[in-house]
Amino acid sequence: MDSLIQRLGEIRYEPEEIASFKEAILVGARYDGEKMVAALKFYDPEKEEIYLWRDHTGHLPYCFTRLSPDELRLNSNVIEHKGFEELESVTKFNALKDEKEEYTKIIAKDPLSIGGKSNSIREYLEETWESRIRYHESYLYDAQLIPGLPYSLEKGEHRKIIEEFSAEAQKRIEGLFNDETEEMQEYALEWTELLQQQIPNYRRASLDIEVYSPIVNRVPDPQEAPYPVICVSIVDTEGEKRVLLLRREGIERGDESILGELIPEYYDTEEELIFETLRALSDYPFILTFNGDQFDLKYLFNRAIRLGFPREKIPLTIGRDSVTLTYGLHIDLYRFFFNRSIQVYAFSQKYRELTLDAVSEALLNLGKIPIEKPFSELNYTELADYCLRDSELTLSLSSMSNNLLMRLITLIARIARIPFEDVVREGVSRWIRSLMYYEHRRRGWIIPRSEDLSEYKGVTATEAIIKGKKYKGAIVIEPTPGVHFGVYVLDFASLYPSIIKQYNLSYETILCPHTECRQNKIPGTPHWVCTRHRGLSSLVIGSLRDLRVKWYKKRARDKKLSSEQREFFNVVQLTLKVFLNASYGVFGAEHFPFYCPSVAESTAALGRYAINETTKQAEKLGIKVIYGDTDSIFLDKPTEDQIENLLEWSKDQLGMELEVDKQYRYAAFSTRKKNYFGVFPDGSVDIKGLTGKKRNTPVFLKKAFYDVIDVLSEVENQGDFKRAKEKVKNVVHECYTTLKKREFSLEDLSINIMLGKPLKAYVKTTPQHVKAALLLAEDGQEVKPGDIISFVKTNDGLGVKPVKLARAQDVDVEKYTDYVKSTFEQIFDTLDIEFGEITGITKLEDFLL
């Protein structure tokens, strides 16, 4: 062990600090507590190395107060604070009041002297501004540094490298923004410049570890790290694959041929195994894991400590809920895939469950290696194979679709101005917060405290339909039940961002201080909007919206471009979509630093206004509106002229772009909102909100449901319904009788519901899936939030049993027939008119007779 500790010195601990480089991407930023300066990490794509650059400009942490320097000098807690450096009088623009103000900048020697400890300077002052911004971010904003962009370094001075983009492209973009203000044009050009820069290849490796556990189904606690690490796999972008195994007594080799060319490395001691792992980790600029923050790297670190490695020599830094590398960057894919915005908008909900198996199965069509035996009983080869697959999957997730994931991270970093490791660990509201902070610093605006905002802008005037919500949201138009042939769906392209742009919404423009603006009312609210200045968020969100709609989305579909170019434009438009979709919501989110419910409320109110006015206009033109939700209206057999007319009207009267989104051969509605299906001219089907589609629906019912949909997708006209009816009847009848005869397996009957919180957090009620989960827990299985509980309905006991613990005779068939009935009623109700007139059948029970 002593010699190993000695050899720890061989492991590269930090990136090299060099005086010059030609081109490297800014990827990381942190505060160097030892040297007391900001430290930046740059990635050189040529040499595939990380460089360190420490600030030498003398930049220091600070915050602001409204006290004058003289008043402050009376406060000895501040002036005599050991971290106090100096005071400086500054003028800042207060956008809430639309006037300049004098502030005193309190400069400190280190970030913790400003805030973060009980005796920090901000604790001795009643009011401080900008004292809660993390130092490394504050540094980036002040230096106007943008992560994700290439820089050069000469004699210790870095410079942004901007690759000129073609004069032609520049002209075209300018052309698109001809009708906009100069300010808007500037923003559009700046964004494009930022987004079009090359994204390099990132040299990276993925890591996965396996740990011995004496208890089956129990993952050892990474804080304690009580048991040995028995296997480590590392796979990199150059194609190298390694598996490191710990020799243990009584373990067989197994058939190594299943590993192909790979030769596992065997280690006699765990210390050597961990040493080699740490050495390998420090070889790569980027290390990818799947849940490494919570498990793999945390376990490695704590295990290393436990084995006697000195903390300061281990090339890992452990945080409250993250583990970072001292040399490279740690990208935890679990954190990124967990991000709702990424899940929904970047990957269109292709994966639902947040496990490596589920995510890779959904995105790569390849899952983890199934194992039947407990971990401790696997032979070396089986263990190696299993562990290797996890690393391979993790790396593949970052490489698929031409490195989509790495590109997304880079682009988000550029827009939000945050380091890569924060992109992966933080949510969209933090990204937008960062972008807003950057803009404030650049403009010399003081960043308002949330108290400042709520003082003037905290009011809402509408009442939400849902109890407990803060204001009224979108409207859903009551559907006209029945089958409608020839339906056109029109929608507003990014409705809320369009509204924010068009109506100048921003925290400083809503309820602004000028009396003459009070006339400029938002329909449906008592709020008014500024007529003097363009709002910051209106400008930022507006320019991003226009770029996405007018440039990136169009180019992503431009057949004149190579598929590679199109793909790039598509990644950019996806990234913009993530930001835009959250841009309205954040203003209604309390934890957002620019929380401004009046902005959110006004946005929603204008959305209702737009849809209501459009509906009125459609009806004026003689078109029947059969449904609508938030930003869309469904039209019954409109003519080309009528559509054209309505689109024109919207552009002229609302200033917003209404588009034809889709067209259905027919669409079927019941009386339920958010619940319909539509058949496209090519026979494919759009299903919205129907029970049969939901992920908790048992397989047997889902299958019957999709069989029915198949039949209905073939219906071309009213006349076809008669034959379709017979087929549908057969399908449902078959399902019903098979159920009655108990011929479905338990798996077919299982209901799958996700556990939303820890079992003990269910204090108000005990839903069925929780009852089932409690039975699993009793049986000794680990159950945690995010797990999908599979259970069947039973006659005995609690009325439910986990599939794993149930027997066929336990099943409550009656309960399942209710389920069948309610699922198909959603469809039958829509067909009521046609079916009903012929047979008088509306309810399933009658239908089956």
Next chain:
DNA sequence: GCGGACTGCTTACCT
């Protein structure tokens, strides 16, 4: 003591 009406909780979905 039981059952129907009602409210609230929970999940999954829609935009």
Next chain:
DNA sequence: ACAGGTAAGCAGTCCGCG
């Protein structure tokens, strides 16, 4: 830690019932 609106099933409570 982006928002609100809707459907569905069930848990739990209240109230009436001579």
